[in-house]
Amino acid sequence: MQLKTLITRNRSFRRFHPEPRPGRARLEAWVDLARLAASGGNLQPLRYWLVHTPEDCAAVFPHTRWAALLKGWRPAEHEVPTAYVLVLAAPGGATPQADAGIAMQTLLLAAAEEGFGGCMIGSIERAEIIKALGIPEGFELLYAVALGKPSENCLLEEARDGNIAYYRAADDRHHVPKLPLKSLILN
Ligand SMILES: Cc1cc2nc3c(=O)[nH]c(=O)nc-3n(C[C@H](O)[C@H](O)[C@H](O)COP(=O)(O)O)c2cc1C
Missing domain, CATH: 2.20.180.10 (putative fmn-dependent nitroreductase like domains)
Incomplete structure (x- = not known):
């Protein structure tokens, strides 16, 4: 796919089909590309937490906020994301926010190339997600990338x-x- 086509198709999708789910192997492949992206000082502070089971997706979803301009809207039960990649920062990075943006865009382009899609979510309840998934201490949760097969x-x-x-x-x-x-x- 040409880069222009890929970038144009790669929108923020907020409604998804229940199937097919991306699954852990695909998430790993997308993160494998994200990890090659630029990082300030090449310090590479980003870490990832893959959320792909229905149970873990259900644990994350209540702590995400959607499309502030569409007042009161959030995905209905049949259109919720079927995976998330959580982007965390270990201490000691030079430019973790910029690194995260580049990594998330890379990840979403990789997903788009395979007919999947998603949305960067900065409006999340960080402490609740960390607790719900048992993420170890010492990492800052920066973003969730919601993923799935777009239905919109x-x-x-x-x-x-x-x-x-x-x-x-x-x-x-x-x-x-x-x-x-x-x-x-x-x-
Ligand atoms: C850093 C960042 C954080 C975002 N956080 C949210 C969010 O919390 N919830 C949401 O629904 N969309 C979020 N978005 C998606 C934007 O609303 C979206 O990029 C914008 O509406 C433009 O749409 P497009 O991505 O299709 O060009 C975020 C985007 C970025 C870049």
Whole structure:
């Protein structure tokens, strides 16, 4: 798949089919690519926790917050994620937040290439997730990447008059306005 196609297809998906589930082997393969990404000072502070069983997914989901602009909405029971990759930081990194962004994008592109998809979730109840899964002390939970087989259509569009609020249209498709190139390049 061409890079432009992959990047365009790689939207934030928040509704999923119950099957097929990504499964642990695929999560490992995606993290195997993420670990090759750039890291400040090459210090590589990121660690990962793979969530793939129905039980562990059910333990994480209540502690995730979804699409703040779609007031009161969250995935229904039949459309919840079927896996998560939790991104944690060990102490001593130089740029853990930037590293996490690059790693999550890499992971999501790998998922998109295989027909899966997901959403970076920064709005999570960290202490609750750590407790629910028994994650050992000494790591900072940065993000959850929710994953699965997307069941929704996401459409990119050019933002008009600076309006960047994503929305769901009457046809149930999720629209994502992006600022025009000309408004971004300053010189
Ligand atoms: C660092 C980061 C944190 C995010 N956290 C959340 C979140 O907590 N919940 C959510 O539903 N979406 C979250 N998103 C997804 C954004 O809302 C999404 O990227 C944006 O609406 C644009 O859609 P797109 O990814 O399809 O371009 C996050 C995205 C990023 C980059």
